[in-house]
Amino acid sequence: MFWLEPQPVDFMSIAVAAEPCFPTERALRLTQAKLHTKERAPGAQTYDAIQNGVMVSFSTTPDEKCVSYIHIELDR
Secondary structure, eight states: OEEEOSSSOOEEEEEOOSSSOOBHHHHHHHHOOEESSSSOOSSOOEEEEEETTEEEEEEEOTTSSBEEEEEEEEOO
8 A cells, every 4th residue: 555645745655564564673774764653662663764764664573573554745
């Protein structure tokens, strides 16, 4: 699934297929993202990376092994 915000376009969201799994560890290595919240909660996690004025966030599956969503937007 792909969502592109209507004009003016300033973000997009992408749902990632469960199979094959895109490993959370690989996404963390590629993006150097940090946990979205200060306190870790059980279940799915969200990570953020900001570089060159763009924020890339991704969410994991509840078991935290795979990426489930990617969100890309301008850093405000």
